[in-house]
Amino acid sequence: EDQVTQSPEALRLQEGESSSLNCSYTVSGLRGLFWYRQDPGKGPEFLFTLYSAGEEKEKERLKATLTKKESFLHITAPKPEDSATYLCAVQAPGANNLFFGTGTRLTVIP
């Protein structure tokens, strides 16, 4: 069965303290791995999509990487405005819907 597991469930960082969020998946023939950011009371906001092992993408303080079993979202020198829940999702073969993990709730303390 396809599974997406995110860790940690929650993470508290001091402003400027870099860290990484993990998303491990068990999908054969991955068609795409997606990172979203969700703020309270809002819908998920698209951040990155990765398609093949070794691929990396960057946007401001965020960098996403992909291996054959997991993806990391690296946050460099985070700011309080980076506080949100970060969701990982995969697209399995033969499907167009996304299968989501339960997210990592990030809090950045000033």
Place this chain on the structure above:
Amino acid sequence: GEEVAQTPKHLVRGEGQKAKLYCAPIKGHSYVFWYQQVLKNEFKFLISFQNENVFDETGMPKERFSAKCLPNSPCSLEIQATKLEDSAVYFCASSQMAGGQNIQYFGAGTRLSVL
């Protein structure tokens, strides 16, 4: 429009009443998806459309749930005879599906509270 528009933002229904949620996808996007988000950020896929045709309905409960995407109208998700366990946030997403890329853009959601 430039964003996925969902209405209403919040819907309160007594158990057994009907609930109808609406979604206007981004202009030019031919795919529409409905997801249900319950506690602990669990997203459950319900149904997807390609234009007005059902593309995948494997996540839809067989009873009580129905959905449509008609030309020149917002898409809709209807729940007949709501139950307490239907309380959740329902998200709609749309995708252009261009070049094989399935980037889904989400609306702000409709929070359904069944009392």
